[in-house]
Amino acid sequence: KDQWEVDPEELILGQELGSGQFGLVLEGRWRDKKVAVKTIREECMSDEEFKEEARVMMRLSHCKLVQLYAVRTQCSPMCLVFEFMDNGCLSDYLRARKGRLSQEAMLGMCLDVSEGMAYLESSNFIHRDLAARNCLVSKKNEVKISDFGMTRFVLDDQYTSSQCSKFPIRWSAPEVIKYCKFSSKSDVWSFGVLMWEVYNEGRIPYENRSNVDVVESLSKGLRLLKPRLAPDAIHKLMTWCWKEKPEDRPSFVVLLHERAFLSDL
Numbered sequence: 001k002d003q004w005e006v007d008p009e010e011l012i013l014g015q016e017l018g019s020g021q022f023g024l025v026l027e028g029r030w031r032d033k034k035v036a037v038k039t040i041r042e043e044c045m046s047d048e049e050f051k052e053e054a055r056v057m058m059r060l061s062h063c064k065l066v067q068l069y070a071v072r073t074q075c076s077p078m079c080l081v082f083e084f085m086d087n088g089c090l091s092d093y094l095r096a097r098k099g100r101l102s103q104e105a106m107l108g109m110c111l112d113v114s115e116g117m118a119y120l121e122s123s124n125f126i127h128r129d130l131a132a133r134n135c136l137v138s139k140k141n142e143v144k145i146s147d148f149g150m151t152r153f154v155l156d157d158q159y160t161s162s163q164c165s166k167f168p169i170r171w172s173a174p175e176v177i178k179y180c181k182f183s184s185k186s187d188v189w190s191f192g193v194l195m196w197e198v199y200n201e202g203r204i205p206y207e208n209r210s211n212v213d214v215v216e217s218l219s220k221g222l223r224l225l226k227p228r229l230a231p232d233a234i235h236k237l238m239t240w241c242w243k244e245k246p247e248d249r250p251s252f253v254v255l256l257h258e259r260a261f262l263s264d265l
């Protein structure tokens, strides 16, 4: 028995949190902690490679990543036991607090995400779908990164090929849209869009444009406009994240040390 294998007796399942990408997500209790339990339907995830990956994901541990505590792979449906994030996903959180978000709160959210992403970057782990909808908010209003790397297990090719409707075009770097070339620098592009979401209180990027229009305007060098609430220094960082060439974009560790992010100023 792998030490990460959860003991079914220890896991108490509660009510539904949502129907996640791979199956139901339930509230639960595990070893006196409140948890979120993700059940994984076999038909929507390739089994073996996932088990191996689960061990990698459990080794990724950082205060700004949603922690994977344990997995149950020995019986179906497989399930993943995560730390519980009381305030749900960041996009809903932003929309619910529209008009009430302070500058400190918005800057803090961007800092939280850049810290978690700098850790993933240093672990050579690419998220592949960084967006406010894939970040979660804790009881203490900390933002943590969720579902990193999980797109690789999505069997539904509506998600995975960039021509299809469910592909996150509005968060994707040009080289991802054109050649599916993922890297930490393509995560940095997505982080720029996430900052835009935060300072636009959860609005959809390129709101009234179709995916085709978005791709076309990006190729002409057009970019998202500065959100009304964003200071110039933050907008400058966003546009740096949206440089056409990946090598011209900052790394997360460089972003972390940017003046606009140094909260001690």
Ligand SMILES: Cn1cc(-c2ccnc(-n3ncc4cc(C(C)(C)C)cc(F)c4c3=O)c2CO)cc(Nc2ccncn2)c1=O
Binding pocket: 017, 018, 019, 020, 021, 022, 025, 036, 038, 066, 082, 083, 084, 085, 086, 087, 088, 089, 129, 133, 134, 136, 146, 147, 150, 151, 152, 154
């Ligand atoms: C850990 N966790 C997960 C969730 C939760 C619930 C339902 N779906 C999801 N999602 N959301 C998004 C998602 C996205 C993917 C991609 C492969 C990247 C496309 C893969 C997933 F597997 C999920 C998933 O499972 C989550 C996110 O994994 C909700 C929590 N908390 C709350 C609290 C209050 N209200 C609602 N949720 C929580 O603490």
